[in-house]
Amino acid sequence: MTPGVLPIRVAVLGAGTVGAEVANQLLTRAADLEARVGAPLVLAGIAVRDLQAPRHPALPKELLTTDAESLVLGAHIVVELIGGVERARELVLMALESGADVVTGNKALLATHGAELFSAAERVGAQLNYEAAVGGAIPIIRPLRDSLAGDDVKRILGIVNGTTNFILDRMDEHDDTFEEALAEASRRGYAEADPTGDVSGADAAQKAALLAGLAFHTHVPLESVSVEGIERITPDQIRAGRETGHVVKLLAICERVTAADGTVGVSARVHPALLPRRHPLASVRGANNAVFVEAEFAGSLMFYGAGAGGPETSSAVLGDLVSAARRHVIGGPGLAAPPSSGLPVLDPGLVTSQYQISLTVRDEPGVLARLAGIVAERGVSIETAQQTRAGVGGTATLVIGTHRAPEAALAAVVTALGDALEVAAVAGVLRIEGE
Template sequence: MRVALLGCGTVGSEVVRLLHSQSADLAARIGAPLEIAGIAVRRIGRDRGELPVDPAVFTADPFDLVKRDDIDVVVECVGGIEPARSWLVEALRAGKSVVTANKALLAEDGGTLHDAAAQGGGDLYYEAAVAGAIPLLRPLRESLHGDRVTQVTGIVNGTTNFILSAMGATGAGFAEALAEATDLGYAEADPTADVEGFDAAAKAAILASLAFHTRVGAADVHREGITEVTAADVASAKAMGCTIKLLCIAARGTAADGGETVSVRVHPAMIPLSHPLASVGDAFNAVFVEAEAAGQLMFYGPGAGGAPTASAVLGDVVAVSRNRLAGVRAASESAYADLAVRPMGEALTRYHISLDVTDRPGVLAAVAGVFAEHGVSIATVRQGAAGSGVAGRDEDADLVIVTHVAPDAALAATVQALRGLDAVRSVASVLRVEGSA
């Protein structure tokens, strides 16, 4: 089986090393040896260390490589939308099987890739696109096809999980925890994709598409990052017996007309310490799947890194290679349900709201009246000691309110109204609460 590799960076070079070191075992599992027939790179002369390949296999022309008649499998480790999309569409339409770790492309335009695979008759596998080495997408795509998945909740970005874990362990603020993550190599020089939730949102779209048999794109995902999470939020979560995680949540729902919908969102949230995801620390990933017959399932492990991601890539290479040798194709994309994506305003959630208020009689009643006006029920209220520590505000008090479940739009409108209340000096923070806290 002749393999074309697009990209030879952190993941691509690990794919080469693993393919070489495990060549005998891989050949036995597939029924034929794997051979790297070409590696497309931007700069051929770049120092890539001691890779176990003939330098003659490197090329700067990926289009020519994927068009070659002798290529069976194309492995893409470049990332980004273009030109990766054009390369893979070309390969798939030509009947080649494709293995990719490109979460951004799959979330942005996965439908085009699936259509091209159907047209050419090859396989499209992408286990490494979500949660690194954790076997997650294959179970959703195959093992749970006899069941009905109701919700998928996950921690799918290791950088943000490390930052939030560090804030919880040390009491540090966001900036300090980000600096530590950068020093240790967990955060990129430009961490925007991670800390603003773009990476997690792409993965959420892929998970929702598989779990609910519906094409869900990145634009369908409500996204919020963790840059506004403060040390005070973390302390408040601890006081409630909770921790804060950046969650991706994809869930079935019901529209007003009774039809089924799916909501997909990524945002920081408080979850109770009793929740299985609460103990997932450092840069690890975990995904909690709920299904009608199987019940609750959890997938856990390292979610990033060259070797773990390469492990998932090679697992896909073995699968598509065996299919080609057998002359069969894996099950095609399952998007038959075509559920409507529910707007974030209709998603049912809970809020944790911290208010800086004037410490005088009648304030709590006024605040409660705003909640009642918007149809939001209060679950708990906690009042801090008078005096916020802010100069000139000796008559301040802190109110921490946790709501019952309500539509997100009603909760957001409540917060907006609170900001206009005379007795409320400021809305210090707003966080959603998930789980059974």
């Protein structure tokens, strides 16, 4: 033990994949972590629901407890890894109000109650760190909060869900259907027993709310993030994208934008999109994550790595833990949330987008001209048009790429095209990003 320095008591809440790994590293790397902090980190205990449940790595039975409240109130730093929202909120508030710092990887908790928790931390000078909440092992929270604090972030494009990236990658590389790719993701352990939170985009939306709030210094309520999942992506859409030099990715997009009516604000959204294959994010394969940041002065930055996994995510948790522990050694209040910029979160209909619309149309002269008129009547212009293949029964597949236009106008175009006599079906609609 470092002479004259008191031990820092650490409570770990949860002993799942990440929690067990964090606890194990606190025990097995104690000397190394003490050297980095300047004081010993003592694992005070691990709160669990079931004392007898098997755990990997194995943990000393005497450190396990079901009394989370007593453990929290006796700690200097609380590591919350139980997941969920309400129970986690109760314990994190208890920790912060007692003056303890908190490290969490709970994106759902922060996306839902972040403003309340940061306010509680600021009142008592405690610190709330959450690097593991977005991107697993990828360091993105600290770069946005600290390294780019003097810059102006313009835009963030993120592949922040490994399950959906694996599925879309399989559909692109192996021509799998969505169902086939999801089954393979489940077989390899990338998909949960209930994958709804991943494939619906809900998981990515929570992360988008956190990234947007941090990058643009404004509160972004989770319900203001527009969300579309990948459940309806078809092999035909994947192939049509491939033919135009694009790849389909589920993106979390956070940007400072000027809407068509002149309003300056923040947009946060999650949806599948077509990326040019030359874009750095297009090369992100399998279950990996990546975040692409565009800043005014730093330019383009990319953060890439494993988005999940016990050892990988524990790296982010332990980084936060060492940071919080060093503050206990040095002294001083915790990092407060930055002042609000006051930027509004814009209605998704005001944001400009670019669409690729795949249509099954009558294979006859004049169809494109008539459809172009329908598009123009709604204030949108066509950038590209390509007949990709002849269909059955005198039909053809027509892929239209639009210029950028307000989202509301583009949605009206899709509806009008679907009602047109020349159109047998709207086969798919994807936004184009990263051009």
